[in-house]
Amino acid sequence: MAAYALYVLRRSGQFVLVVFVGINIAFFVTHATPIDPITAAIAAATRFSQADPQAVQLTREALRELYGLQGNLWQQYVVFWMRVARADFGPSLSAFPTPVSTLIWRALPWTFGLLSVATLISWGLGNLLGGLAGYYRRNVPLKLVGVVASGLQPIPNYVMAFIVLVLFGYVWPILPITGSSQINLPQGWTLAYFQSVFQHALLPVLSLVLVGTGAWFIGMRALVSNIVTEDYVAYAELGGVDRWRILISYVMRNALLTQVTGLALSLGLIFNGAVITEVVFGYPGLGNLLIRAVYAGDYSLVIGIASTSIIAVAFAALVIDLVLPLLDPRVRVA
Amino acid sequence: MRQSGRDNGSTVGPHPPPEGAPALSVDNLRAYYLTHYFGVEREVRAVDDISLVVRRNEIYGLAGESSCGKTTFLKTVAAAVRPPLSVIGGSVQYAFLDRDLYALNPAKLSAIRWRRLSYITQGSMNVLNPVRRVRESFIDFAYRHMGLKRRPFFAAVNEHLQRLHLAASVLDAYPHELSGGMKQRVTIALATICRPEFIIADEPTTALDVIVQKDVLAMIREAQQQIGSSMLFVTHDMTVHANIADRLGIMYAGRLVEEAPTADIFANPKHPYTAHLVASLPRIGEQSRKESLSGAPPNLANPPSGCRFHPRCPLAMEVCREASPALTTLAPGRRVACYAASPLVKPSPTAERVAGATHRAERVGLVQ
Amino acid sequence: MLRILKDLFRYNREFSLGAILILLVVAISLASFLSPYPSGMQYVVPFDAPPSWDHPFGTNSRGQDVFWQLTFAIRNSLLFGTAVALLSRLIAIVVGLTSGYVGGMVDSVLMSINDTFVVFPPFPILVLVYFIFKDHMSWALLAVAMACLGWAYDARLIRSMALSLRTREFTTQSLFSGMSTGQILAEEHLPYVLPIVFATTMNNINWSIGLEVTLSVIGFTNIDTPTIGTMIYWANQHTALVAGVWWWIAFPVGLVIITFVGLYLLSVSMNEYIDPRSRLSGMGGAA
């Protein structure tokens, strides 16, 4: 138990480090620019529309306070951190006066939903099929799955989402290709709404699952074809232990740990894929919000989303890592 | 039907087994590693024409320097053959089977494993699943064979562990919580719990320190005697053999070169290689440095012609270079393959390669 | 080295297929030097002509020949991917070898930093960078930014390799023979690490081309440099799919997928060469 506590402490330290470095990058990137970000941002935001002058003034002040040129660099730095700590990035420029944090909170559930559903499916399916393929190496259907996975896995999320969009939006238009639900449908706990949400999620999830499953499949197959050469598997086969028992309790069970670690390590990439997919399908999550913020020149929103992304991913990785030792009797926590 | 008295739980039953009846007969067994990697084909003749008999109730020791093919031989007689290893020819007959080992279908094979034939593999330190408790391993390996309900099954397991001087608490441990010696014992317990007629053990004590090793050896001997089973025991360590084996076979470069009761081997080795093995044993009060064998063990992918030992043999003659000596019975229970040992030894009648025997390769991979 | 490549080509299906695909892609990119039209030039051919003998991949709504445009685009994309990969390899090798070889405190600190970079989602950070630099956003700046985000995974892989190398005999011998740490790393360890580096390079090129495409399609790079991404960007701007100019999209997407699969196969075959027992998984290295 003491060992686990130590592990939690160490791992939390790593989390703090990630957040610290990430927020610092956000800070220094925004301060490394030769251009005055605030003027640029406001110019960009007011390029096409006549913004409320009061809004512009307020934003200018908010921006000045947050990243602007009030006080010396050190003071700016401290203020920035205080804002981050309070999750308060000021008002959004493009949706004035809604605070940035409200916008982010609104978008976060969609990203979280899309990401977790797609990840659960691809992780589960990829590991299951990959495990089978690594174990039954001569099985022809599984070999074919392997070939398909090798073809899908290297395709980046954007390109895959784009292909899925073209296929189901233009070539064979059977599913909605944009948004999270039918536009005129009121949000609420109605069946129609859920149905619509489900339908709208299908394509984004599909495109994430196609790439993700391929990646997990290939990782798991490689892992399992190593595990089957381990003494304890060879011995169990020799001992006539039930095939399914070997597959599940000997092979898969031992691969599980590595694959959970892998999940924690690839959260950054998975998150990346999810926000990119949102962009393609106009899904109202963080990714889409981020792109719209950039187009609208919404400085505080961009910074807010970048910081939130870093913290959210680091936190999810922390959670997985904390669960990890509970899965393995050889708690390698020290 | 099996006839050993062990069904009654004791070694002395109403019909004691006839002493000396064969439990395992191996005839002209050949098993090669056939590899092709980046277009280069290689054939490692790790078991090349071996014939031997293991009798009931005896421990047959197999000795020889590293990489002479001991493990390969065991794999072959345990039907643990998987690519790149393949059986090229020969037969493996167990007394408890009505046919050749390699004529069994996978289901039959699986039915005899651990029930009648168990195998303690080399490096048995790592044969326990690291994420499974020892208790579960016992269920996995033995439950289906014992034909008992859970409770009596674990009662039997507990009793067996006690016999092997293991506390019942090991059942709840994970392998990494056990010491190396304990792991060895658990493995041996696992291999003997079903009271198999035949036990194959590959260096089960090599990784242990001398004290523990002695313990484990005593335990193996005890278990074997209690069950009344036969055992094929491999180690390159001659002192271990001196302690445990009833009879000894000496392997050199994929072949059996000498076989005799253990005491005879040590007292009067006939083959120059055996003589070297025995002479290099440390003896109390001996001061002189051991004479080491010159040269390296032969490459089994391209073994020397004639007697495979001839490049290193102090007694090598002209004939040794040309024709391989046959393993010849010199006296009851005493076989040797060396021209210098006796004029009775003639060149081996079997050609280097037995034509038409390759059909055997089709039947490999039963474990797969 | 040449013989290894020849052997791989002959006996490893993944390698030969990957090599053929990549050679094809490189050949297309080299064809850009023969282009009858300069790269950025618009309105030099008829609009929206479907694939024909004169214009095998058709022409687009900006009056460009899609095939020749594609040769420039893939050349720039490949160059970009290679630049990012080389830069990030430099970081990964230095961090990985130092960490694995020096060990101790240095190792802990470097790996802490490494694990930090592993969990960063690159896309939001790159968008942030674009947002700040906007029109100052150059090819080189993007490459540097991506390289800074793309080394961590592989540094760990190289470190574990170095760790196992450190315990080998020749390291001790080299130490006794008075070689400096730098010399040992460069002369003794690098050759063992290079195959892994090669495999990760292929993966990294994939990764960076993919990200570049993503950023470009949204318009977050210098859209006047023809790359695969900016080609799709302009096609989208002209709603090529709705207008039925499918060849404007299909050929760049097809070509970039060939690139991805080719590079991936090369990296897989290299992993197999390193570990003939089975394929290494990139993720396994982290456990």
Ligand SMILES: Nc1ncnc2c1ncn2[C@@H]1O[C@H](COP(=O)(O)OP(=O)(O)OP(=O)(O)O)[C@@H](O)[C@H]1O
């Ligand atoms: N999987 C394999 N592929 C190719 N050759 C192999 C393989 N396994 C073993 N060999 C070769 O077969 C020969 C015999 O090996 P084996 O394991 O039977 O030796 P051994 O007598 O048990 O040695 P040790 O005392 O070291 O355990 C060796 O030359 C070895 O190189």
Ligand code: SF4
């Ligand atoms: S046969 Fe010849 S070479 Fe072989 S052991 Fe006997 S004497 Fe030596």
Ligand SMILES: [Mg+2]
């Ligand atoms: Mg062996």
